[in-house]
Amino acid sequence: MPQFSRSSGISTADRRYDYARGAAGDGDHAAAADLCEQALEIAPGWAPAWYALGDARASLGDVEAAQAAFLRALACDPEDSQGAALRLARLRGENPARPPDAYVRGLFDQYAARFEEHLVRDLAYCGPPILKAAMARACALAGRDMRFGAALDLGCGTGLMALELAGACASIDGVDLASAMADRARASGRYRHVEAGDMQAFLAARATASVDLVLAADVFVYCGDLAPVFAETRRVLASGGLFVFTLQRAETGDFVLGDDLRYAQSQAYIERLAAHEGFHILGCDTVSVRQDRGVPVPGLAFVLAAP
Numbered sequence: 168m169p170q171f172s173r174s175s176g177i178s179t180a181d182r183r184y185d186y187a188r189g190a191a192g193d194g195d196h197a198a199a200a201d202l203c204e205q206a207l208e209i210a211p212g213w214a215p216a217w218y219a220l221g222d223a224r225a226s227l228g229d230v231e232a233a234q235a236a237f238l239r240a241l242a243c244d245p246e247d248s249q250g251a252a253l254r255l256a257r258l259r260g261e262n263p264a265r266p267p268d269a270y271v272r273g274l275f276d277q278y279a280a281r282f283e284e285h286l287v288r289d290l291a292y293c294g295p296p297i298l299k300a301a302m303a304r305a306c307a308l309a310g311r312d313m314r315f316g317a318a319l320d321l322g323c324g325t326g327l328m329a330l331e332l333a334g335a336c337a338s339i340d341g342v343d344l345a346s347a348m349a350d351r352a353r354a355s356g357r358y359r360h361v362e363a364g365d366m367q368a369f370l371a372a373r374a375t376a377s378v379d380l381v382l383a384a385d386v387f388v389y390c391g392d393l394a395p396v397f398a399e400t401r402r403v404l405a406s407g408g409l410f411v412f413t414l415q416r417a418e419t420g421d422f423v424l425g426d427d428l429r430y431a432q433s434q435a436y437i438e439r440l441a442a443h444e445g446f447h448i449l450g451c452d453t454v455s456v457r458q459d460r461g462v463p464v465p466g467l468a469f470v471l472a473a474p
């Protein structure tokens with residue numbers, strides 16, 4: 168996960184915060200908590216230090232004190248660019264429907280410049296080629312060419328999915344919550360149009376039955392409850408159009424927020440949403456699109472067809 172660059176504007180507080188992060192990295196959470204408290208004595212309204220204090224206290228098993236620190240982080244940064252609300256939800260055993268927008272934006276705006284190098288090289292990310300292969304199998308099954316009219320790429324990132332599908336679509340429009348990612352996708356020249364914004368609003372602005380393909384590669388890890396996006400996707404897809412996406416796989420329940428603050432969804436949940444919207448399931452493959460500390464993360468690749 169990318170690290171945010173942060174300063175309180177007071178160098179003595181910044182230094183203690185940096186030491187705290189170093190101590191946390193070495194596994195000395197008691198020292199990290201102590202150093203965060205020192206930083207907060209100097210800069211009491213500084214959200215990153217409250218967040219780091221929450222982390223340290225959670226690692227020490229002091230759940231109540233950790234919650235208090237995350238609440239202070241949230242009070243100092245109500246937009247919640249660090250995802251303190253997600254950390255609080257984890258500690259309380261709650262399952263929020265989606266992360267704060269500012270958190271996803273912050274994460275990927277910081278990450279954009281090194282996204283491809285880090286994700287593809289270090290985390291062995293292969294969402295786009297996996298989805299292309301799943302689409303090819305589904306098209307063969309459905310007796311249709313691997314050619315599409317208008318396509319939408321939800322959470323397009325830097326444009327890796329459009330690169331994978333070069334020449335297969337009449338047009339691809341992309342959307343990404345993080346404007347630095349959207350800027351890169353736009354600059355790639357692979358899209359007809361790229362918008363910085365939320366995928367739900369992007370879909371809502373489309374005419375009914377106007378699209379042949381909707382893609383979402385490794386995006387639903389940042390959206391737990393997929394019912395709204397399924398409903399809008401069903402509305403914008405023309406009959407026979409495909410809805411193609413990857414997921415991190417949950418073994419039980421519908422969707423669950425993990426320790427890494429990413430969501431996972433279960434196969435049964437997707438099958439239920441698909442049935443509710445009348446989608447046909449053309450493909451459901453067991454895949455891994457990414458590694459976590461060298462271990463493949465279990466996932467699913469779905470290809471659904473609109474009735």
Ligand SMILES: C[S@@+](CC[C@H](N)C(=O)[O-])C[C@H]1O[C@@H](n2cnc3c(N)ncnc32)[C@H](O)[C@@H]1O
Pocket residue numbers: 271272275294295321322323324325326327328342343344345348364365366367383384385386389390
């Ligand atoms: C792991 S990246 C994958 C990017 C791209 N699909 C790919 O395969 O390279 C996830 C992307 O989804 C975007 N994202 C997350 N939630 C979003 C939302 N609600 N609306 C639009 N984009 C979103 C993030 O900003 C990020 O760029």
